[in-house]
Amino acid sequence: MDMPATGLGAETPLPAGAYRPDRRRHHRRFNTLGFLTLLGREIKRLRKLAMLFLVAPGLSAALYFTVFSFGLGDKRGTPEGDAILAFLVPGLVTLSLLTQSVQIPSFSILYAKMEGAILDQLMAPVGAAEMLAAYVLSAMAAGVASGAAVWVGFLIFWQAPMADPALVLLFVVLGSSMMATFGVLTGLISVKWDHLSAAMTFVFTPLIFLSGLFAPVAGMPGMLRAIVQANPIYYAIDGVRIGFLGQGQDQAALAVLVLVAVNVALLAIAGTLLHRGYRLRN
């Protein structure tokens, strides 16, 4: 009885994909299998949360819409009132899109950290690029699903035709990826639930609300307008609105430029932090 010194040698036939301790597994620079697995897990998580990110935002959008259409009072039913509501619908769709995009990954990462389940993916051969791509894409999917649910709900009682669907799609993608990356960063930086809820209440909700979401920037006082225009979320909301209403395309180029720049910067930061294992590996 002599065992091969190298453990399980070539003589022992093993099924494909079996664990071979004597062999180093090779994968390409981007581990597609790891990425798909992680993405699949995140999507499965989303399926269980459907109530949270589809129904609740839909309901709150309907409430905002009701409140606004009554709040307009005697303006309701006039062309001016119509204009305000037409302005509002893309804003509410984007609100839902952006809020869910930032919430989903931050929650997922912090939860995995708190429960210790983050080890499962730190041990696996997935690097920063795979993790970032999986988190951002799944969050974008949640955001888009949530925004679409709100939009379909509006179609029932407010016909909001999309003037330029391609432009809407472009800004939806840019806006949700920006917020998703913000979400990944928030999840990485947070250590306790308090941090996450503080980030939502004191950073993201004000940023989203003070972005020309409900009121045209043109009507704002100078100081406030400057603040709003320094807010990257303003460009996402504005872009989606341009696509919906088909007006003001000349601003679209600037909005794309700002969003691409912010996206690149955020992805670089998040990638670096993930690569270093910032607040992941202690």
Place this chain on the structure above:
Amino acid sequence: MTMLQQSPLSGIAAATPVPAPRALGAINWVGFTTLTKREIRRFLKVWVQTIAAPVVTTLLFYSVFALALGGVVRMVGDVPFLRFLGPGLIMMGMAQNAFANTSSSVLVSKVQGNIVDVLMPPLSPFEFVSAFVTGGIVRGLMVGFVTWIVIQLVVPLGLHAPFYVLFHAVMASMLLSLLGLIGGIWADKFDHMAAITNFVITPLSFLSGTFYTLDSAPRFFHTVAHVNPFFYFIDGFRYGFIGRTDGTLGTGIAVMLGINLVLWLVALRMVSTGYKLKA
């Protein structure tokens, strides 16, 4: 031998007096104040989340709705829109936080298992409910007061009838605290609580005439408002500031007293039977 046969217990019994049950009187004040203090310290410890965050959210709503719904010049009747909107938003903040305080306290205790700490001590159902409700009212009033101070710095809201302000503030906080307590006892998971907040509390508070007068809403929503307790306490609270009312104040007070009474009875019954509290 004789020494041993004599029961050792009888010797001890002779030496120490028989323990008598503690006399507590009609109301166990120590128990009540202890639980009340716990309820208040519970939210004050995380005041950034429980006081500052709702104030910021309310102010955000205030600025956004003020900007979107007609700015500075718009009037509701003879009252500027900004003065009309302020009291309603303060009340919304108070109500939502009173609800959040009791519901989260009970549900967290149930989920974590430390609810036994308040079930074991000699607290009657009345003391139990009163202590939780007092915690909720204190949180509601603190959120409301801070929001009022901040809004007052920017938009003077005026004060027409302070008694109505205080009465409606306390009544509304009590109503929502009781609802939160009942909801917290009923819920088994955080999902249940989130569902109550999303599908009951938020719609009730939005469709209450905070952001619009009933004159501007379609007929159907008049009916909705008049079966919505939020409508009555927002309307009465706003009357205390601006002296203008959408409904009849007397009806509102009767409705609130009636609902509060019913909720007290439900909560007392739940605690005394131990519904979903004592497994």
